[in-house]
Structure formats: C-alpha cells, structure tokens
Ligand SMILES: [Fe+2]
C-alpha cells in the first residue's frame with residue numbers, strides 16, 4: 155500500500171509539471187504531497203508494529219487486490235512516459251485523471267482497515283491507529299472531490315475551445 159501511495163505521489167507530481175493550468179498543477183502537486191505523507195505513515199506504522207514493510211509481489215497482490223496490483227504497473231508505465239518527455243494532451247489528461255479517480259475511490263477506510271487486519275492484526279485495536287486511518291480515508295475522499303473538480307475544469311476548457319473554433 156505504501157508502494158502504491160509512493161507511485162501515486164510520483165505520478166501526480168510528474169503530471170503536475172506537464173499541466174498548463176497553474177491551479178490544476180498546484181492542486182495535483184498538493185495531492186501528490188499528501189500521498190507521499192500517506193506512504194510515510196504506512197511505512198512508519200509497519201515499523202512501529204515490528205513488521206517488515208517490504209513484501210513480495212504475491213503478498214502485495216493479496217493485500218491490495220488485483221486492481222491495486224495492476225495499478226502499480228499502470229503507474230510505473232505512465233511515470234516512465236512522463237519522465238521520458240511525453241506531455242499528455244487535454245483529452246488524454248482527462249482520461250488519465252478519470253482512471254486515477256477510480257483508484258482513489260478504492261482507498262477508503264474499509265480498504266485500509268482490511269489491509270491492516272491482514273498485515274498487522276495486533277494494531278487494529280489501537281485507538282490512535284484507527285483515528286489515523288479515519289484521517290487517511292477522509293483525505294482520500296477529498297482527493298476524489300478535488301480530482302472531480304479538476305476533470306470538470308479541464309472538460310469545460312475543452313468545450314470552450316471547441317466553441318471558439320466554430
Ligand atoms: Fe493516499
């Protein structure tokens with residue numbers, strides 16, 4: 155999960171560099187920093203619980219599910235393309251952000267708690283851990299709202315452009 159959050163952070167940061175609209179760029183970078191923070195918190199929790207945060211691919215798949223596992227490769231691919239000089243067009247950008255929205259929706263409190271129950275059952279009872287996961291999932295929900303607003307803004311500018319052309 156920390157691996158996924160780190161990749162999301164890289165992906166959103168790389169994307170923010172390529173985006174023309176300065177408010178969209180700023181918002182994407184903000185979500186990127188929060189994802190980095192989530193990754194750090196998850197790693198720290200593993201350390202505090204005394205478990206190895208490094209898991210192999212099979213374990214990873216069983217914790218985050220098939221969709222999450224596939225998302226890892228998807229992110230790696232997009233990050234490599236962005237770093238390789240690719241700048242997505244507006245339509246492509248909207249498409250990429252829609253996909254990201256689906257991943258954000260997956261990362262609710264239930265999903266986090268399920269993973270914790272699988273990896274570190276001993277800390278599930280810890281009140282502070284439960285509160286921290288509540289905060290994480292509230293932030294994920296807000297990420298979804300921000301992404302929806304970004305997509306809407308980009309879509310509006312697409313339709314404005316096509317109106318201008320006519
Ligand atoms: Fe996150």
Ligand SMILES: [Fe+2]
Nearest residue numbers: 189258294297
């Ligand atoms: Fe998120």
